[in-house]
Amino acid sequence: MSTAVALQDVGLPGATVDGGQSRRGLGVALWAGIAIIAVAVLATVFVRITGVGNPDQLSLVKALEAPSLSHPFGTDALGRDVFVRTVYATGLDLQVGLVTTIVPLVIGMVLGLVSGFFGGWVDAVVMRVMDALLAFPFIVLIIAFVTIFGVGLTGVYVGLTIASLPVFARLTRGEMLVLREQQFMMASRTLGYSNRRIIFKHALPHLIRPNLIYSPSNMLGNVLTLAALSYLGLGAQPPTPEWGAIIAGGQDYLLTSWWISTLPGIFVVIVGIGFSLTGEGLAELLRARTG
Amino acid sequence: MSEMPHMQTETTSTDLPTATGEAPILAVEGLRVEFSSDQGVVRAATNVRFSVPHGRTLGIVGESGCGKSVTLRALCGLVPEPGRIVAGTVEVEGVRYHSGKELASLRGEKLSMIFQDPASSLNPVHTIGAQVSEVLRVKLGHSRRVARAEAIDLLGHVGIPEPARRMAAYPHELSGGMRQRVMIAMAIACRPRVLLADEPTTALDVTTQEQILKLLLRLQDESGMAIVLVTHDLGVIEEFCDEVAVMYAGYVVERGSIEELVSSPKHPYTRGLMAAMPQIDAKSLPEVIVGQPPDLATLLPGCPYAPRCPQVREECPQVDMEAMTVTRCACPFVGPSGEEAAILGVASREDEKAGL
Amino acid sequence: MLKYVGLRLLQAIPVLFGITIASFILIHLVPGNPARIQLGPRATAVAVRQLDRRLGLDRPLLSQYITFLTGAVHLSFGESLAFHQPVGGLIRSKVGATTLLMLYSFLISLLLTIPFALLAAVKRERAADHAIRIVGMTLFVMPVFWLGLLLALVFGLELGLLPTGGYGSGFGGALRSLTLPAVTLGLVMAPLFLRSLRASVIQTLDAGFIEAARARGFSEHRVLFRHCLRNASISTVTVIGLTMGALVSGTVVVENVFAIPGLGTLLVSSVSARDFPTIQGLVVVLALAVVLINLLTDLAYAAIDPRVRL
Numbered sequence: 001m002s003t004a005v006a007l008q009d010v011g012l013p014g015a016t017v018d019g020g021q022s023r024r025g026l027g028v029a030l031w032a033g034i035a036i037i038a039v040a041v042l043a044t045v046f047v048r049i050t051g052v053g054n055p056d057q058l059s060l061v062k063a064l065e066a067p068s069l070s071h072p073f074g075t076d077a078l079g080r081d082v083f084v085r086t087v088y089a090t091g092l093d094l095q096v097g098l099v100t101t102i103v104p105l106v107i108g109m110v111l112g113l114v115s116g117f118f119g120g121w122v123d124a125v126v127m128r129v130m131d132a133l134l135a136f137p138f139i140v141l142i143i144a145f146v147t148i149f150g151v152g153l154t155g156v157y158v159g160l161t162i163a164s165l166p167v168f169a170r171l172t173r174g175e176m177l178v179l180r181e182q183q184f185m186m187a188s189r190t191l192g193y194s195n196r197r198i199i200f201k202h203a204l205p206h207l208i209r210p211n212l213i214y215s216p217s218n219m220l221g222n223v224l225t226l227a228a229l230s231y232l233g234l235g236a237q238p239p240t241p242e243w244g245a246i247i248a249g250g251q252d253y254l255l256t257s258w259w260i261s262t263l264p265g266i267f268v269v270i271v272g273i274g275f276s277l278t279g280e281g282l283a284e285l286l287r288a289r290t291g
Numbered sequence: 292m293s294e295m296p297h298m299q300t301e302t303t304s305t306d307l308p309t310a311t312g313e314a315p316i317l318a319v320e321g322l323r324v325e326f327s328s329d330q331g332v333v334r335a336a337t338n339v340r341f342s343v344p345h346g347r348t349l350g351i352v353g354e355s356g357c358g359k360s361v362t363l364r365a366l367c368g369l370v371p372e373p374g375r376i377v378a379g380t381v382e383v384e385g386v387r388y389h390s391g392k393e394l395a396s397l398r399g400e401k402l403s404m405i406f407q408d409p410a411s412s413l414n415p416v417h418t419i420g421a422q423v424s425e426v427l428r429v430k431l432g433h434s435r436r437v438a439r440a441e442a443i444d445l446l447g448h449v450g451i452p453e454p455a456r457r458m459a460a461y462p463h464e465l466s467g468g469m470r471q472r473v474m475i476a477m478a479i480a481c482r483p484r485v486l487l488a489d490e491p492t493t494a495l496d497v498t499t500q501e502q503i504l505k506l507l508l509r510l511q512d513e514s515g516m517a518i519v520l521v522t523h524d525l526g527v528i529e530e531f532c533d534e535v536a537v538m539y540a541g542y543v544v545e546r547g548s549i550e551e552l553v554s555s556p557k558h559p560y561t562r563g564l565m566a567a568m569p570q571i572d573a574k575s576l577p578e579v580i581v582g583q584p585p586d587l588a589t590l591l592p593g594c595p596y597a598p599r600c601p602q603v604r605e606e607c608p609q610v611d612m613e614a615m616t617v618t619r620c621a622c623p624f625v626g627p628s629g630e631e632a633a634i635l636g637v638a639s640r641e642d643e644k645a646g647l
Numbered sequence: 648m649l650k651y652v653g654l655r656l657l658q659a660i661p662v663l664f665g666i667t668i669a670s671f672i673l674i675h676l677v678p679g680n681p682a683r684i685q686l687g688p689r690a691t692a693v694a695v696r697q698l699d700r701r702l703g704l705d706r707p708l709l710s711q712y713i714t715f716l717t718g719a720v721h722l723s724f725g726e727s728l729a730f731h732q733p734v735g736g737l738i739r740s741k742v743g744a745t746t747l748l749m750l751y752s753f754l755i756s757l758l759l760t761i762p763f764a765l766l767a768a769v770k771r772e773r774a775a776d777h778a779i780r781i782v783g784m785t786l787f788v789m790p791v792f793w794l795g796l797l798l799a800l801v802f803g804l805e806l807g808l809l810p811t812g813g814y815g816s817g818f819g820g821a822l823r824s825l826t827l828p829a830v831t832l833g834l835v836m837a838p839l840f841l842r843s844l845r846a847s848v849i850q851t852l853d854a855g856f857i858e859a860a861r862a863r864g865f866s867e868h869r870v871l872f873r874h875c876l877r878n879a880s881i882s883t884v885t886v887i888g889l890t891m892g893a894l895v896s897g898t899v900v901v902e903n904v905f906a907i908p909g910l911g912t913l914l915v916s917s918v919s920a921r922d923f924p925t926i927q928g929l930v931v932v933l934a935l936a937v938v939l940i941n942l943l944t945d946l947a948y949a950a951i952d953p954r955v956r957l
Binding site: 128131132134136137138139143144147149151224227228231234243244247248251254255258261262265268269272273275277 | 938
Binding site: 367369371395396397398399400403404406408411412413414415416417425426429430461463474477478481 | 854855856858859860861862863864865869873874877878881951952953954
C-alpha cells in the first residue's frame with residue numbers, strides 16, 4: 001500500500017472508505033432518521049387516537065378527486081381519503097416490520113448463540129437449515145408460506161419471521177465464535193463451568209451489537225416486502241389500508257387519477273429513508289464505540 | 292513565513308566532493324512539501340537540496356517519518372493528496388520544473404520509480420507479460436508483437452531465467468526477488484535518466500538484496516542513469532551509494548560522499564545513526580538514539596533534533612534551519628572535525644552541570 | 648480451474664436437495680387437506696378423494712418424496728390444477744421471458760453502477776459523491792412496484808415511448824416490452840452494487856500497484872479502468888452474488904406490474920388459485936435459479952482473480 005506508506009512517512013492516517021465522517025456529520029444522519037420515523041409513528045398514533053379522518057369512509061360522490069387542501073392525496077375510486085389511508089397504513093406496516101424483526105432477532109440470537117457456543121453437530125445442523133432458508137429468493141419463500149396459510153397477513157407474518165431468522169442467527173454465531181476465544185476461555189478457567197449464566201450475561205451486550213445494527217435494514221426490507229405482497233394481492237386484504245394495497249388500488253386509474261398510486265409512494269420513500277439513515281447512523285455509532 | 296534568500300553563489304555541482312564538474316542530471320533546490328490535515332499543516336519536506344551527477348547514486352537515509360519517502364515521490368509528482376509541492380525546483384537534465392504536475396509528465400520517460408514491496412506493486416490480476424508489454428506499448432508506442440518480444444528481452448536482461456515462459460505467469464507465482472526484477476524491468480523500459488528507488492530491498496531477504504543491488508549497479512553502468520535510493524538501512528547506503536543525504540524531520544541535515552559520512556560524520560544525528568549501527572568488529576554495543584522523531588505538524592522553531600541531541604545547547608532553538616540546510620551540514624555548532632564537535636559537546640554538558 | 652468448478656458443483660448438491668425437500672413439504676404443511684382446499688368447501692368427498700389420489704397424497708410420505716424428486720430432476724411436477732397442463736410445460740413456456748428480463752435488468756444495473764461508482768470514488772467526499780450516495784439511498788428505498796408504475800406513467804402512458812404491458816413478438820418486440828421493467832429493476836438494484844464498488848475502488852486506489860502504475864506515467868484514465876476496476880470488482884462480485892436472490896424476488900414483482908408472461912406472474916396467479924403443483928414447481932425452479940446464478944458468480948470470481956484458481 002504505497003500511498004499509505006508515503007502518508008505514514010509523515011504521520012498521517014491513510015484513507016478510510018467512508019472518509020472518516022466527522023462527528024457532526026454522523027449525528028445528523030442518525031437524528032434525521034429517527035426524527036422521520038418518529039413523525040410517522042406519531043402521525044399514525046395521533047390519527048387513530050383522535051379519529052380525525054376515517055380510512056374506510058366510502059363516498060361514491062367524492063370518488064377520484066384530485067389532491068386538495070381537504071384531501072392532500074386526493075380520493076380513491078371509492079371516495080376514501082388516500083392520505084388518511086396512507087397514514088393508517090403506516091401503523092400496520094410498522095407493526096409488521098417491528099414484529100418480524102424483534103421475534104426473529106430473539107430466536108435467531110438464541111440459535112446463533114447455541115450454535116456458536118456448542119459447535120459440533122448442533123452447529124452443523126443449525127447452519128445447514130439457515131443456509132437452506134437463505135437459498136430461496138426472499139419473496140418466493142414468503143409466498144410459499146402464504147400458500148400454506150392462505151392469502152392474508154398470517155402467512156406474511158410467519159413467512160417474514162422465518163425468512164428473517166438466518167441473518168440474525170449468522171451474525172450472532174459469528175460474534176459468538178470470536179467471543180468464545182476471548183472471554184470464555186478466561187472465565188471458564190477461573191470460575192469454572194458453573195457460572196455459565198454470568199458468562200451469557202457478559203456476552204450478550206457483544207452479541208446484540210451486530211443484530212441491532214442490522215435491525216433497521218431488516219425492518220425496511222420486511223416492510224417493503226409486505227407492501228409488495230399486498231400490491232400483488234397476497235398480503236393485506238381489502239379493505240385493510242396498507243401501502244402496497246393502496247398503490248395497487250390506483251393502478252387501473254393511473255393515467256387519469258394518478259395521485260392514488262404515486263403520492264403514497266413518496267410517503268413510503270420518506271419513511272424508508274428514515275430507516276436507512278437510522279441504520280447507517282446506528283452502524284457508525286456502535287462501530288465507533290469499539291473503535 | 293518569508294523565504295530565506297538563496298545563496299546563489301553556491302552551485303549544486305561543486306557542492307559534492309566527487310563532482311566531475313559537469314552539470315548534474317538531477318538537481319533539487321529548496322523543495323518544500325506540505326500536507327494539509329486536521330492537525331494543521333504538516334511540513335513533510337523543508338528546503339530540501341541535493342543533486343546527483345550522471346551515473347551516480349544518491350542515498351537518502353533517515354528514520355521513519357523523516358520525509359524521505361515523500362521527498363522521493365515529490366521528484367516525480369507522486370505526492371498523494373492532501374500533500375503538494377509548495378515551493379522549490381527540480382531540475383532534470385537542465386530543465387527546471389516547479390510543480391508536481393509538471394514533474395508528472397516525466398514519469399516513465401526521464402524519471403522512473405521502483406517501490407518497496409514488489410508483492411503489492413504489481414497488479415495481481417494481470418500476467419507479467421501483459422504488464423511489461425503494456426509499458427512498451429503505451430510509452431514507446433510499440434505494436435503488440437514487438438512489445439512482446441521486447442518484453443522477453445527486458446526480462447532476460449534483468450536476470451529472470453526462462454523469460455519467455457514467465458511471460459504468462461502471474462505475480463503471485465513468482466518469488467519476491469523475481470517480482471522486484473520485473474518491477475525494475477518495467478522501470479528501465481523507457482531508459483530513464485533518473486531511477487527513483489523507495490526501499491527496493493527492504494522487503495527481500497539478504498541474499499536477494501545483494502542480487503538486486505548488483506543488478507541496479509549493472510544497469511546503471513550500462514545506461515549512465517542516476518539513482519536516488521531511499522532507505523533506512525545504513526548497510527545498503529554504505530555498500531551501494533556514492534553520495535548520501537541524511538534527513539531528519541523533513542530537513543536534510545547532512546550531505547556528503549559516502550566515505551566522508553562513514554569516516555567523519557558531522558551532524559549529531561548522523562553521528563548518532565553511525566553509532567547505532569551494529570558492527571561485527573565493534574568494541575562496544577551500538578548506542579540507540581533515545582527518544583522519538585518529532586511530530587511534523589507541530590515543529591518547533593530551530594533545530595528539530597534538539598530534544599534528542601547529546602550536544603544540545605541553549606542556542607539550538609534559534610538556529611536558522613532554512614539557511615543551514617543549504618550547506619552540507621545543518622548544525623552550526625559542529626566544527627570542521629569530528630573531535631572538535633565532541634569536545635564542544637562535552638563542554639556544553641559540563642556547563643549544564645555547573646548550572647550556568 | 649476445472650477442479651474449482653467441480654468443487655462448487657459438488658457443494659451445490661446438498662443445497663439442491665434442501666430445496667426439493669422444502670418445496671415438497673410445502674403442500675404437506677397446509678393445514679387441512681390440500682385437495683379439499685383446492686376444490687373449495689362445496690366439493691364432494693368423492694371429488695376430494697379423486698384429487699387426493701391424483702396428487703398422490705394418499706401414498707406414504709417417503710414414496711411421495713421420491714416421486715417428487717425424480718420428477719423434479721426432469722423438471723416435471725405433475726399437472727397444474729388451474730390450467731390442466733403439465734407444470735413442466737408451463738414453466739418452460741414462461742422461463743424465457745423471465746430469464747431475459749433478469750439478464751436485461753442486471754445489465755442495466757451494471758451500466759448504471761460502474762460509471763457512477765467510479766465517479767463517486769474518484770470525487771470522494773465531494774459534492775458529486777454525496778449526490779450519488781443520496782440518490783442511491785433514495786432509489787434503494789423505493790418500492791419496486793411503485794417505481795415501476797411511476798416509470799410506466801411517465802414514459803409509457805404520458806409520453807408513449809415504451810409499452811407498459813404485455814410481451815412483444817420477436818426479439819426486438821420482447822426487448823421493447825421488457826425495457827421499462829428492466830430499467831425499474833436495474834434502478835433499484837444499482838445502489839446496492841454501487842455502494843460496494845465505490846468502497847472497493849476507494850480501497851483499491853490506495854494499493855501499491857496503482858501508485859506503481861501512475862509512476863510509469865500511465866494516464867489516470869488507464870490507471871482507473873485497466874488497473875483499478877478489475878481488482879475492485881473482485882469483492883463486488885461477491886456482493887452481487889449475495890443479492891441475486893433479491894434480483895429474482897424483484898423480477899417476480901416487476902413481472903406482475905407490467906403483466907409480463909413469465910414465471911413471476913405464473914407464481915402469483917397460482918397462489919390465488921391454490922394451484923399447489925405449479926407452486927411447488929415454481930419454488931424449485933426459482934430457488935434453482937438462485938443457486939445457478941451463485942455458481943456463475945463464483946465462476947466469474949475465478950475468471951477475474953487468477954489467485955483463486957488453485
